[in-house]
Amino acid sequence: MDEHWRVQLEKLKAARPPRGLWEKIRTREPAPVRPIDRRNYAVVVASAIVALTGVAVAGIAFLRGEGQPVRHGASSETDPENGLIAYVSGPGASRIVGADPATGRSQYLTTPGPREFDSDPAWSAVGNRLAFVRTEPGLENVNLSQSLCVLDLFDSLVNKVPLGDISPLAPRWSPDGAWLAFEGTVSEGTGVYIVRPDGSGLTALPSRSGHALHPAWAPDSSRVIYVDGNEVIISNTKNMAVEHRFPHDEITFSPAWSPDGSQVAYLSGRQIHIRPISDSSSGAVFDPDLSSVAQLRWSPDGDSLTFSGLADGNWNIYSLDLSGGRIESLTEGKGDESFPIWAPDGSLVAYLESPIPSSQGDNTGTFDLFLMTSSGGQSEALTTTGTVLGSSLDWQPTET
Amino acid sequence: MPVSSEELFRGEGARLWRFVLGVAGGRRELAEDALAEAFALAIQPWTELRDPSAWIARTAYRLLVRELATERLRRPLPPSGDGQFPAEGLQSLMSALMELSPQQRAAVVLHYEQDLPVAEVARVIGTTPATARVHLYRGRQRLRRILGPAPAKEA
Numbered sequence: 001m002d003e004h005w006r007v008q009l010e011k012l013k014a015a016r017p018p019r020g021l022w023e024k025i026r027t028r029e030p031a032p033v034r035p036i037d038r039r040n041y042a043v044v045v046a047s048a049i050v051a052l053t054g055v056a057v058a059g060i061a062f063l064r065g066e067g068q069p070v071r072h073g074a075s076s077e078t079d080p081e082n083g084l085i086a087y088v089s090g091p092g093a094s095r096i097v098g099a100d101p102a103t104g105r106s107q108y109l110t111t112p113g114p115r116e117f118d119s120d121p122a123w124s125a126v127g128n129r130l131a132f133v134r135t136e137p138g139l140e141n142v143n144l145s146q147s148l149c150v151l152d153l154f155d156s157l158v159n160k161v162p163l164g165d166i167s168p169l170a171p172r173w174s175p176d177g178a179w180l181a182f183e184g185t186v187s188e189g190t191g192v193y194i195v196r197p198d199g200s201g202l203t204a205l206p207s208r209s210g211h212a213l214h215p216a217w218a219p220d221s222s223r224v225i226y227v228d229g230n231e232v233i234i235s236n237t238k239n240m241a242v243e244h245r246f247p248h249d250e251i252t253f254s255p256a257w258s259p260d261g262s263q264v265a266y267l268s269g270r271q272i273h274i275r276p277i278s279d280s281s282s283g284a285v286f287d288p289d290l291s292s293v294a295q296l297r298w299s300p301d302g303d304s305l306t307f308s309g310l311a312d313g314n315w316n317i318y319s320l321d322l323s324g325g326r327i328e329s330l331t332e333g334k335g336d337e338s339f340p341i342w343a344p345d346g347s348l349v350a351y352l353e354s355p356i357p358s359s360q361g362d363n364t365g366t367f368d369l370f371l372m373t374s375s376g377g378q379s380e381a382l383t384t385t386g387t388v389l390g391s392s393l394d395w396q397p398t399e400t
Numbered sequence: 401m402p403v404s405s406e407e408l409f410r411g412e413g414a415r416l417w418r419f420v421l422g423v424a425g426g427r428r429e430l431a432e433d434a435l436a437e438a439f440a441l442a443i444q445p446w447t448e449l450r451d452p453s454a455w456i457a458r459t460a461y462r463l464l465v466r467e468l469a470t471e472r473l474r475r476p477l478p479p480s481g482d483g484q485f486p487a488e489g490l491q492s493l494m495s496a497l498m499e500l501s502p503q504q505r506a507a508v509v510l511h512y513e514q515d516l517p518v519a520e521v522a523r524v525i526g527t528t529p530a531t532a533r534v535h536l537y538r539g540r541q542r543l544r545r546i547l548g549p550a551p552a553k554e555a
Contacts, residue, residue, distance in 0.1 A: 005543040008493045012513050015490060017417040021432060022409055028440040115530060137533040144537045169541075211548075251548055 082343045083396025084109070085350050085382070086121035086130060087369055090389040096121045096132055098396070099382045101348065101371055106383070110134075110151060110158070118149075120392050122180075124173040127396040128153050129197075131171040131180055134160075148182060150197050162199035170214070174221040179237070181205075181215035181224050192226040194237055205235045206242050214253055219261040227252050232266050234277065244277060254296040254307075265305055267293050272305065272320060286320055288327050293318075295339055299374070300346035306330070308338040317351050319376065330376030337370070344397040349374055352388060353381075369393075405439055405452075412453045415514060419457055422509035423464050423502055426494030434463040457510075458524045465502045496546040503527070504539030511536055 084098030086109060094117040096110040109130060110118045120133040130151040135144050148161040148168040161168075166184040173180055174194075179201070184193040189210035195202040205212065209229030216225050218234075223243065225234045230252050234244040246252075250269030257264055263283070265274045270293055275283035290309035297306045305320045309329075315336040316329050331337040336354040343349070352367035367388045372379040416435060424431040438460035442452055449455045497505050506525045510516045516524075522532035 003544060005496075005540070005547040006512060008496070008547050009508065009513050009543070011490055011493055012418050012422060012509065015418050015421055017413050018428065018432065021417070021435070022406070022413070024432060025405070025409060025436045025439040028436040117534065135534075135537065137530045137537075144533065 082345055082348065083123070083127045083398045085341075085369065086123065086392075086394045086396065088119050088121065088389040088392045089387050090117075094118060094389055096130065099369055101343070101350070101382065104382060110149075119389070120170055121394050122171045122173055123394050123396045124177050125175045125397055126177065127398050129173070129177070130396075131173060131197075133168055133171065148180065148195075150180075159197070161195060161197060163193075163195065163202065166193065166202075168193075172215050172217055174217045174237075175219055176221040178221065179217075181217060181226075183213050183215065192224065192228075194224065203237075203240065205237070206233065206240060214255055216255050216257055218257050219259060225255040225257060225264050225266075227255060227266070230268075232264070232268075234264070244275075246273070246275060254294065256296050256298045256305075258298055259300055259302045265296055265298060267296050267307070272296065272307070274322075284325075286325060286327065288318065288320075290318075297340055297342055299342055300344060306340040306342070306349060308340065317349065317372075317376075328376070330372065331379070339367075339393055341393050341395050342374070343395055347374060348372065349376075350382075350393060350395060352393065405442065408452055408456075409439070416453065416457060416460070418513065419506070419509055420460050420464060422497055422513070423461060423506045424468070425498035425505065426490065430464060430467055434460040434467065437463055454520070454524065458526070461502075461506055461524055462526070468502060492547070496543055499546050500539050500542050501535075503535045504542065507532055507535040508539040508543065512540075 082101055084100055084107075086096055086098050088094050089097040095108055095112050096118050097106050098109045099106045109121070110132060112118045112134060113136075116134055116136045118132050118134050120131075122131045123129075124131070130153070132149055132151065134147045134149050136147075137144055144167075146167040146169070148163055148171055149158050150161060151158050161180070163184065166186055168182045168184050171180050171182040179194050179196055181192060181194045184191055184204070190213060191207050191210070192205045192212045192215045193202060194205065205215075205224060205226065207228045209231070212226055212228040212233075214227045218224070222238060223234050223236050225232065227233070230248045230250065232244075232246040232248070232252055232255055233242055235242050246266075248268040252266060252268040255264060255266040262278055263274055263276050265272060267273070270287065270290060272286040272288065272293065273283065274286075288309055290311050292310040294308045298304075299306065302322075304322055307318055307320070308315050309318045315338045317331045317337050317340045318327055319330050320327050330340075330349070331351070331353075337351050338354075339352045340349050341351070348371050350369060350371050353370050354367050368384060368386055369382040369388050370379050371382060417431070420431040420435045421428070424434070435456075438456045441459055442449065442456050497508075500508065503525055507521050510521045510524060511518065518529050518532050518536070521536070522529045525532065525535070527535075
């Protein structure tokens with residue numbers, strides 16, 4: 001079965017050259033070549049040398065763990081008990097980097113080989129292991145080789161989880177640390193799987209559509225919520241029984257459990273749905289006045305949800321207060337702010353910022369990492385070089 | 401090998417047009433200008449080109465990348481596919497393509513829509529085959545995620 005994106009791409013074949021294009025080509029004179037101004041050329045060369053020297057010095061400092069990010073605002077409120085924020089650094093060879101919100105320093109967490117790149121970091125519940133996906137360019141074709149890997153911080157060893165022919169993405173640890181759930185792609189489609197870190201117990205969770213995504217574990221590690229087509233499903237991982245189905249007509253994504261496990265939240269179309277799972281009531285639906293919503297996250301205290309929302313061409317971070325149903329913007333940047341994640345203690349929210357809104361040109365997929373207080377004030381940059389690749393962020397819990 | 405630019409346009413024009421339109425994310429004027437300029441630049445060294453079609457694709461791609469970067473700084477670009485392709489049903493594809501980087505767009509269109517091998521994709525976008533594979537991989541992943549599964553057919 002052809003995937004939907006390939007079917008869509010085939011539609012490009014219907015695009016015919018517009019009438020008059022050949023006439024435009026035939027009569028076109030090439031743009032004149034501008035002669036090099038030797039004085040400007042010297043300035044450019046000198047500037048390049050200065051810039052390269054700066055980059056080299058910054059790179060050495062980074063390798064020594066001496067990064068000096070811009071710091072203001074929230075630094076005095078940063079709780080040193082929160083662990084590292086794992087993100088994917090790029091855009092060249094990508095690796096997992098950990099940013100310390102207390103000091104602003106970053107350190108490499110993974111060291112991929114020259115033909116490998118790492119993505120999709122996920123911390124275990126006590127923060128002692130990091131799951132991620134390592135991708136290696138194939139030699140003969142574009143079907144890249146992907147592995148689910150686990151880095152143990154105790155001995156810094158990386159172990160690959162044997163998965164056979166399944167290509168993994170988006171791993172998530174069960175809160176008890178015994179299992180990983182992930183999106184797995186095989187030739188027949190994409191499904192949600194669970195597996196123990198040693199590769200045993202590999203099992204596909206029930207799916208009717210053959211396109212299951214976005215797994216998230218219940219706090220007691222007994223169930224996984226995920227999206228199957230446009231249905232949200234909660235499956236019991238002990239007996240593989242489907243316990244709940246929430247069908248929708250619109251594209252549905254970003255499911256999340258409340259911290260106490262009594263409710264789930266997810267996005268469908270432009271609406272936020274909240275469902276209790278202990279009774280049959282339909283729950284609550286919130287309809288923010290936004291063009292699009294994404295990346296729903298429940299606060300650690302369970303009192304609010306954060307998400308990214310698009311309005312007037314800009315993405316910003318929003319908060320939904322569950323006690324009063326009030327929705328407010330936490331960021332007001334000129335660029336795009338998205339991918340919010342909560343600090344484990346609930347005091348801070350990290351997010352990514354792209355300096356140019358996606359509505360104003362190319363989204364190159366690179367961002368900077370920012371922190372703000374949970375009420376939305378006092379933001380600060382943890383990186384300033386635009387080298388954070390989008391969508392993969394996770395905040396390390398600390399053992400208590 | 402085509403002996404004139406007109407012959408090349410008749411034989412390869414449609415394919416080159418789909419490529420520049422995809423890289424431009426559906427912005428028709430940018431695509432037209434880049435392709436016209438690439439043809440114009442090719443006329444003088446025509447006899448020296450081993451593969452004029454590949455040369456024009458490569459040149460148009462570079463012109464487009466430069467133009468997109470300049471436009472981005474100068475003024476907001478119009479939304480991609482803003483009602484320009486109603487008959488062809490391309491709006492959602494063009495919007496999705498604009499979520500990719502220019503390299504990813506070029507790699508995906510050349511490889512998946514035009515069936516070019518990875519080595520040739522790498523030559524057009526001016527990179528190594530290994531890096532081209534990464535652009536393909538990331539572009540494919542993003543398209544898959546943005547476009548999602550096929551909508552259920554009505555009974």
